[in-house]
């Protein structure tokens with residue numbers, strides 16, 4: 467199938483690829499020469515005199531493009547454009563805004579493959595995952611478009627026939643700062659709620675993955691947002707700081723690491739600006755002996771190896787009840803070793819490249835440290851060189867399962883942000899809850915069991931019932947919908963049945 471990238475010149479002519487019957491883009495074939503900044507409705511070049519950052523293609527290690535980090539002048543131009551657009555957009559009704567956003571969602575749908583391919587080229591994740599990221603971005607825009615026309619204030623009756631009312635007003639120019647693991651999706655997740663409420667946005671992607679946010683800017687423009695409503699400025703720490711400190715910025719929404727989040731909160735506090743921070747995690751996954759092992763194994767693989775393990779909410783501390791530990795570990799290792807690593811643009815690939823060479827080195831150094839601290843590498847944890855010569859410079863590693871882990875090890879305490887699973891045995895529920903919660907990076911959590919808490923065999927703790935049971939036994943905790951007993955039957959009868 468031929469897919470032509472409208473905005474991104476290809477190194478190899480599309481016709482040649484079409485003749486060969488392959489997709490238009492292949493790893494190693496893309497070079498980006500168009501400017502990656504976007505404000506006031508157009509792509510813009512960065513400052514003339516600046517030291518350029520090199521952006522690499524993770525699958526091959528090739529140079530993809532050069533980034534011109536924006537300075538104070540460019541940041542100011544983008545914020546001014548956003549301020550102007552805010553004047554128009556904020557006066558539109560929610561329904562009018564929703565119409566434009568729905569149009570943007572349709573355009574994303576029609577360009578799904580094109581966007582997903584560019585995400586793969588810039589980020590290194592597999593094409594099957596990148597397509598889902600694009601879908602999630604579109605769904606988010608659709609969802610907030612749906613909310614736009616429901617935003618309303620309140621009317622409050624006061625004594626003596628007086629009344630008060632509240633209005634929901636947009637803040638103004640919002641800044642979005644994104645991480646590199648979900649570049650397109652983060653840009654959509656930040657802009658959709660802001661735009662739905664009548665705000666405008668200046669978005670700064672990670673300098674490692676600058677490419678697809680500007681595609682979103684073009685999509686919004688094509689959908690009909692006012693010029694300057696969604697802008698993209700490229701750069702790293704300095705550009706980000708300039709945005710956070712700009713006096714015309716009303717709010718900052720950030721996704722990234724905890725240390726950067728702390729700095730952003732500090733900067734925003736000087737201007738008394740609200741912030742939304744989505745930061746790192748070291749989340750627990752609890753696998754009880756009564757769980758469906760097949761489900762639990764699949765869950766653990768997904769919670770550790772999706773996007774090469776570069777997911778903030780990954781369940782990287784996998785606590786497994788001792789009784790099933792050998793069986794669980796055997797199955798997890800077998801399936802981890804079977805994960806197909808390679809060219810992220812191939813449909814068969816399950817794990818692509820990590821985002822950069824420094825990040826790969828960092829993840830591998832965590833594995834080394836784990837070994838020194840007494841963990842056992844049950845599989846993987848090594849750099850990997852695919853057989854395809856064009857991929858030899860890419861940033862690949864074999865997914866790793868670490869056994870013999872203890873709670874005090876670095877691999878268990880710190881966010882690795884790579885394909886490294888730490889397996890930890892446990893005996894009782896109370897023990898595992900205490901250990902799972904003993905972290906300053908508790909972003910998410912997962913549990914595999916066939917019983918809800920309080921229902922596990924041998925667990926006599928009383929839980930507040932969520933639904934009334936029809937059987938008349940006050941101690942019954944069976945949820946109504948699952949209950950096989952009728953109103954005339956007792957729980958004892960149900961148990962005998």
Ligand SMILES: NC(=O)C1=CN([C@@H]2O[C@H](COP(=O)(O)OP(=O)(O)OC[C@H]3O[C@@H](n4cnc5c(N)ncnc54)[C@H](O)[C@@H]3O)[C@@H](O)[C@H]2O)C=CC1
Pocket residue numbers: 643644645646647648670671672673701702703704705706707710721722723724726727729730743744745746747777778779881883909
């Ligand atoms: N909770 C969540 O939803 C998510 C959290 N993350 C977290 O992000 C981290 C990985 O992403 P990275 O890009 O390496 O994080 P990072 O914190 O290094 O950078 C994130 C963004 O902040 C910018 N930045 C850096 N210093 C700044 C400063 N002083 N002022 C303003 N902006 C600045 C960067 O240029 C980049 O755009 C991980 O810790 C991960 O857990 C990633 C995705 C989702």
